[in-house]
Amino acid sequence: MALHLAWRSDAEVVIVDSLVTRRLVASVGADSLVKIGTPSARISAYEKASGRSNITFVEADARDPAAVDAVIARHLPKSVVHLAQQRSAPFSMVDQEHALYTQLNNVATNLNVVFSMTRHVPGAHLLKMGTMGEYGTPNVEIPEGPVTVSRNGRKDQLMFPRTGQSWYHLSKIFDTHNILLANKIHGLTSTDVMQGVVYGSMTDEVVDDSLATRFDFDSIWGTVINKYVVQAVLLDKLLIYGKGRQSRGYLSLYDSVQCLSLLLANPPAAGEYRLVNQIDETFDTLQLARRVARIAEEFGMRPGFERVANPRVEKEEHFYKVEHRVLPSLGFRRTKDMDDVLREIFRTVIANKARASKMSSLVAPSVPWGGRKAITSKGFRLPRDLTGWSPWEEVVEYAREPPAGSD
Amino acid sequence: MALHLAWRSDAEVVIVDSLVTRRLVASVGADSLVKIGTPSARISAYEKASGRSNITFVEADARDPAAVDAVIARHLPKSVVHLAQQRSAPFSMVDQEHALYTQLNNVATNLNVVFSMTRHVPGAHLLKMGTMGEYGTPNVEIPEGPVTVSRNGRKDQLMFPRTGQSWYHLSKIFDTHNILLANKIHGLTSTDVMQGVVYGSMTDEVVDDSLATRFDFDSIWGTVINKYVVQAVLLDKLLIYGKGRQSRGYLSLYDSVQCLSLLLANPPAAGEYRLVNQIDETFDTLQLARRVARIAEEFGMRPGFERVANPRVEKEEHFYKVEHRVLPSLGFRRTKDMDDVLREIFRTVIANKARASKMSSLVAPSVPWGGRKAITSKGFRLPRDLTGWSPWEEVVEYAREPPAGSD
Numbered sequence: 069m070a071l072h073l074a075w076r077s078d079a080e081v082v083i084v085d086s087l088v089t090r091r092l093v094a095s096v097g098a099d100s101l102v103k104i105g106t107p108s109a110r111i112s113a114y115e116k117a118s119g120r121s122n123i124t125f126v127e128a129d130a131r132d133p134a135a136v137d138a139v140i141a142r143h144l145p146k147s148v149v150h151l152a153q154q155r156s157a158p159f160s161m162v163d164q165e166h167a168l169y170t171q172l173n174n175v176a177t178n179l180n181v182v183f184s185m186t187r188h189v190p191g192a193h194l195l196k197m198g199t200m201g202e203y204g205t206p207n208v209e210i211p212e213g214p215v216t217v218s219r220n221g222r223k224d225q226l227m228f229p230r231t232g233q234s235w236y237h238l239s240k241i242f243d244t245h246n247i248l249l250a251n252k253i254h255g256l257t258s259t260d261v262m263q264g265v266v267y268g269s270m271t272d273e274v275v276d277d278s279l280a281t282r283f284d285f286d287s288i289w290g291t292v293i294n295k296y297v298v299q300a301v302l303l304d305k306l307l308i309y310g311k312g313r314q315s316r317g318y319l320s321l322y323d324s325v326q327c328l329s330l331l332l333a334n335p336p337a338a339g340e341y342r343l344v345n346q347i348d349e350t351f352d353t354l355q356l357a358r359r360v361a362r363i364a365e366e367f368g369m370r371p372g373f374e375r376v377a378n379p380r381v382e383k384e385e386h387f388y389k390v391e392h393r394v395l396p397s398l399g400f401r402r403t404k405d406m407d408d409v410l411r412e413i414f415r416t417v418i419a420n421k422a423r424a425s426k427m428s429s430l431v432a433p434s435v436p437w438g439g440r441k442a443i444t445s446k447g448f449r450l451p452r453d454l455t456g457w458s459p460w461e462e463v464v465e466y467a468r469e470p471p472a473g474s475d
Numbered sequence: 476m477a478l479h480l481a482w483r484s485d486a487e488v489v490i491v492d493s494l495v496t497r498r499l500v501a502s503v504g505a506d507s508l509v510k511i512g513t514p515s516a517r518i519s520a521y522e523k524a525s526g527r528s529n530i531t532f533v534e535a536d537a538r539d540p541a542a543v544d545a546v547i548a549r550h551l552p553k554s555v556v557h558l559a560q561q562r563s564a565p566f567s568m569v570d571q572e573h574a575l576y577t578q579l580n581n582v583a584t585n586l587n588v589v590f591s592m593t594r595h596v597p598g599a600h601l602l603k604m605g606t607m608g609e610y611g612t613p614n615v616e617i618p619e620g621p622v623t624v625s626r627n628g629r630k631d632q633l634m635f636p637r638t639g640q641s642w643y644h645l646s647k648i649f650d651t652h653n654i655l656l657a658n659k660i661h662g663l664t665s666t667d668v669m670q671g672v673v674y675g676s677m678t679d680e681v682v683d684d685s686l687a688t689r690f691d692f693d694s695i696w697g698t699v700i701n702k703y704v705v706q707a708v709l710l711d712k713l714l715i716y717g718k719g720r721q722s723r724g725y726l727s728l729y730d731s732v733q734c735l736s737l738l739l740a741n742p743p744a745a746g747e748y749r750l751v752n753q754i755d756e757t758f759d760t761l762q763l764a765r766r767v768a769r770i771a772e773e774f775g776m777r778p779g780f781e782r783v784a785n786p787r788v789e790k791e792e793h794f795y796k797v798e799h800r801v802l803p804s805l806g807f808r809r810t811k812d813m814d815d816v817l818r819e820i821f822r823t824v825i826a827n828k829a830r831a832s833k834m835s836s837l838v839a840p841s842v843p844w845g846g847r848k849a850i851t852s853k854g855f856r857l858p859r860d861l862t863g864w865s866p867w868e869e870v871v872e873y874a875r876e877p878p879a880g881s882d
Contacts, residue, residue: 164590172579183571207631224614229633238652245645253788253845381660438660
């Protein structure tokens with residue numbers, strides 16, 4: 069995202085990251101399929117490739133209110149793209165520790181961003197990454213905005229009811245509520261992106277390996293299409309959760325970056341809350357498996373299908389339809405056909421097969437969401453320094469200082 | 476609640492409390508109108524008055540996963556009444572620190588209770604205190620359960636959409652989502668109580684002052700009726716927020732205790748999630764002011780009405796109707812007429828007038844919910860030891876032990 073914005077526009081991009089995702093992935097024994105450089109190495113590679121020097125990296129933890137406040141106050145951004153959260157549903161389901169970590173981390177980071185924006189850049193645009201998983205799988209089309217609720221002859225326009233299926237998905241629902249309240253009481257200008265499942269790891273800006281972004285494929289951090297391709301290459305079979313009839317909305321990383329860029333370039337009106345359903349196409353997991361298997365043949369493989377018990381607690385056969393008009397109205401068009409992206413993924417996985425082989429045990433699901441196993445330890449532990457953190461210890465000093473322009 | 480349960484039934488009541496409310500109230504310079512004894516003094520008074528000894532007090536912080544786990548594992552309760560949260564909307568609106576404290580405290584305490592119940596007493600009944608404030612003020616009747624959402628000829632039964640108006644109200648929405656998910660994935664049996672605004676501080680069991688419970692009347696911790704009576708006695712006027720047309724559901728403390736007792740005695744079926752709207756009557760704040768003024772005359776006072784700017788960000792004129800059938804179906808009947816409870820409140824306030832006079836400056840609203848003042852320090856600070864707390868530091872040790880009956 070940063071590469072795309074910096075390369076394609078005159079934006080000065082400030083990346084703020086604690087790099088905790090690397091450590092959380094390592095805490096369950098996993099790693100990115102492709103090696104990821106340090107931020108400074110990647111920025112150097114970007115500067116060399118592009119001839120530009122408009123990316124700054126700040127290592128900071130968004131859980132820390134003072135750290136967020138310092139960076140917002142210093143750079144006074146016009147837009148804040150908030151991706152700084154624990155982003156894995158299975159990780160949140162590991163045990164109580166991981167549930168607490170996910171929800172408290174995500175709520176705190178989001179509140180910190182919202183408060184600092186209100187304090188220092190009240191007119192700026194917050195582009196917040198949510199998830200289509202906030203909606204669950206209702207038996208009606210998921211609207212892109214509020215819904216009319218009728219009752220006894222009266223009606224009102226209300227938020228479409230959310231039904232999250234993991235502690236993680238709920239954390240994103242919490243963020244949506246907090247952003248709506250900040251919009252109401254402080255006039256926060258925001259775009260709340262309900263993103264579908266992303267696949268692939270390439271964008272046009274990843275011109276060589278030194279600029280590569282993460283490719284997660286283990287059962288906790290990987291998304292379904294990336295996992296299928298690794299399973300095809302490593303196991304010669306695809307692991308289908310249950311009946312394989314679970315439908316979701318998908319888009320490639322190319323298109324996720326395109327969508328976010330469009331939303332940044334076309335912010336809502338000042339003081340407006342805009343909700344966007346960011347998906348391209350809808351598939352069930354068996355349709356995806358067939359598609360992956362077809363492309364696998366081009367690479368000389370014929371993976372079988374193996375049904376495994378679904379570790380998730382979810383409807384396995386259900387209606388699924390998503391309204392998504394905002395992005396097309398802003399000019400969104402699919403960048404690449406899914407089959408072409410699948411071919412790229414196959415090439416990436418085959419090139420990194422030796423590295424993937426060492427992690428092949430991580431492909432099978434390891435975190436059941438329900439039943440008594442869901443509350444027992446899986447042997448996965450959070451890094452200890454992450455659990456010693458106090459969410460509001462740092463808020464005190466600047467909270468005493470009146471903000472600029474205080475009335 | 477504990478007095479009522481212990482005195483009126485054969486229940487063994489274990490109270491778990493960190494006593495933090497006393498300190499949070501003190502942190503904004505306020506105090507209960509009536510003096511509150513220590514837990515041990517109050518339990519001694521109960522034992523003397525009742526001739527029974529079925530209340531145990533455990534001082535523990537529900538934010539601490541290990542502390543919650545230890546008490547649940549030791550006492551193996553049949554029912555858990557979960558009231559252990561930060562309960563003031565204005566307190567959550569003081570500043571960023573208080574918003575973070577409220578949401579992280581409330582989410583963590585609730586998750587800890589849910590996880591420990593799932594681990595040790597999976598068949599027990601969770602009676603969780605939520606708030607009618609989760610619903611906001613929609614333009615349709617608020618249902619007691621899900622709502623039918625229709626769209627393009629299809630329909631589904633979904634949670635009635637929530638629209639909280641403060642960081643506190645949102646924290647209770649978060650709990651509702653977490654309890655629904657625990658019900659779905661672990662079969663947690665739960666009653667989620669959306670309670671209206673409570674008034675009064677007496678129950679039948681408060682037979683003398685040594686058993687008194689809190690009476691908060693300051694602008695941050697008090698509820699509207701209690702505040703009005705104190706304003707009548709201290710200021711000879713009632714402070715009306717804005718137009719005074721804000722409607723809410725109310726019930727007396729007598730009836731709140733009656734309702735919770737009924738819900739405990741009549742739990743939902745095993746594995747069921749039951750939602751209850753716990754109110755008795757609906758009034759707007761001007762109707763309440765008139766009622767308080769009428770009773771004030773019986774005590775020789777004729778308070779005037781003074782309109783003050785509404786510190787809250789809320790609709791001031793709106794429809795308000797609440798379905799509430801579950802409690803009447805279980806036998807709920809109003810215990811005392813509101814006028815009689817108002818007379819009791821007047822007697823309490825007049826008896827404690829000298830003490831109230833010292834805190835009269837706390838009656839006027841001090842926490843605006845919107846605008847730039849909402850993000851500046853009010854000079855209120857959380858006790859420092861509360862902010863040094865880490866939400867999951869304590870979760871580790873027991874998380875490694877497999878629970879009994881693990882499969």
